[in-house]
């Protein structure tokens with residue numbers, strides 16, 4: 001099996017409380033490395049804790065997701081179903097710079113995030129709060145010299161404005177735009193800002209991303225599953241896991257008209273370049 005890297009996944013989430021070791025073993029057994037992405041204090045700490053158990057192949061990112069800057073829809077796959085978790089979702093958290101800086105010092109942490117903007121469900125106050133927390137994480141990434149793992153939903157023009165304003169402090173490469181869903185024009189601006197783009201299971205069942213994938217090109221693409229969500233064909237309807245990232249690689253090869261070994265090798269190289277693995 002060629003080596004693959006699932007650059008954005010969440011095996012530290014509650015959805016894997018009973019079997020995260022088996023899920024990671026299945027992935028490593030087929031030569032697929034993975035990056036568990038934090039979304040708030042607890043999921044960030046757990047991502048680091050898991051990564052520390054492996055000598056290689058399992059990494060973490062640490063950061064505050066834009067939806068957790070205040071009250072959010074409660075996702076039991078992410079946080080579990082206990083009262084404490086529900087309480088967290090009913091308030092969110094303020095960005096604790098020192099806490100995240102501390103966790104980020106760990107050598108298994110390869111990026112700051114997931115951070116960014118999410119306007120899918122929001123109030124006017126949220127926009128300002130999200131921008132402030134995002135800017136704080138851009139500063140943190142600059143201070144500790146790590147790339148950004150960015151989440152953006154229905155907010156690309158504001159995201160690009162913020163990043164353009166912060167351009168002097170962005171790293172090179174600057175990070176990954178996870179589950180990219182913007183336009184070709186957005187992609188071009190983000191390429192100029194030094195970003196890579198990750199695509200996941202959604203490419204196996206909708207054709208909406210084909211053109212943007214071709215315009216970005218293999219040089220700037222990395223693979224992701226975003227597990228436990230968006231499970232690729234042929235496992236639709238089941239919980240996702242990093243071992244399934246191979247289906248994303250195969251589909252990208254088809255879309256780009258390249259062979260899957262080339263896609264595997266290049267996306268792995270790209271992930272290593274941006275995340276300094």
Ligand SMILES: [Zn+2]
Pocket residue numbers: 008009010037114226
């Ligand atoms: Zn994610």
